Amino acid sequence: MSNELLAKVAHIGEALTPAPKITGFHHIAYRCRDAEETRKFYVDLLGLKPAAALAFEKDPAGRDMPFMHLFFEMGDGRFIAFFDEPSSADDDTFRMKDGIADYHFAFEVGTMDELKTFMTRLGEAKVPVFGPIDHHFCHSIYFFDPSGLACEITVRDAKHDAIMAAESDRSAQAIHEWTEKTRALKEARMKLFREAAD
Numbered sequence: 001m002s003n004e005l006l007a008k009v010a011h012i013g014e015a016l017t018p019a020p021k022i023t024g025f026h027h028i029a030y031r032c033r034d035a036e037e038t039r040k041f042y043v044d045l046l047g048l049k050p051a052a053a054l055a056f057e058k059d060p061a062g063r064d065m066p067f068m069h070l071f072f073e074m075g076d077g078r079f080i081a082f083f084d085e086p087s088s089a090d091d092d093t094f095r096m097k098d099g100i101a102d103y104h105f106a107f108e109v110g111t112m113d114e115l116k117t118f119m120t121r122l123g124e125a126k127v128p129v130f131g132p133i134d135h136h137f138c139h140s141i142y143f144f145d146p147s148g149l150a151c152e153i154t155v156r157d158a159k160h161d162a163i164m165a166a167e168s169d170r171s172a173q174a175i176h177e178w179t180e181k182t183r184a185l186k187e188a189r190m191k192l193f194r195e196a197a198d
């Protein structure tokens with residue numbers, strides 16, 4: 001795919017139509033190595049509800065590409081979704097993802113007891129678990145799903161809303177300062193990549 005389609009921010013000031021409120025994720029979607037293995041992990045172990053498993057023979061452009069789109073429902077009615085697409089599945093796709101270098105997602109539970117119960121349950125299932133980590137505004141455990149995705153389960157601390165309210169007021173300034181501070185490093189790395197590509 002071409003990088004020409006990436007959004008640029010240069011003209012955002014020209015968007016005069018007010019943004020409607022985004023109410024939350026409907027779903028987030030990832031690749032999975034195997035639909036059945038993924039169902040066992042997210043339904044049988046983590047307790048999500050199997051919501052849909054849609055099998056297709058062609059991709060949206062009409063090319064032959066059998067794939068399954070799986071949806072599992074969380075307690076708030078929103079979904080985590082997966083694509084099982086056998087023709088391009090390889091070990092590199094499903095290597096263990098780094099929670100910072102790649103990405104991770106965080107499920108939420110309502111109490112610290114529930115977080116600890118998940119630690120126990122994952123331990124019983126011989127899934128390696130890291131944590132809990134005290135992030136002050138929340139407490140989290142981390143583990144990997146069978147496809148290499150970095151998963152987090154988190155519970156809000158009693159101070160969560162107060163901490164977030166205080167951070168919210170200064171977040172735009174903090175992002176601006178960070179961007180200024182790291183600009184030289186980013187530009188130096190981009191120059192290296194461009195030179196390597198030439």
Ligand SMILES: [Fe+2]
Pocket residue numbers: 104105106152
């Ligand atoms: Fe996180």
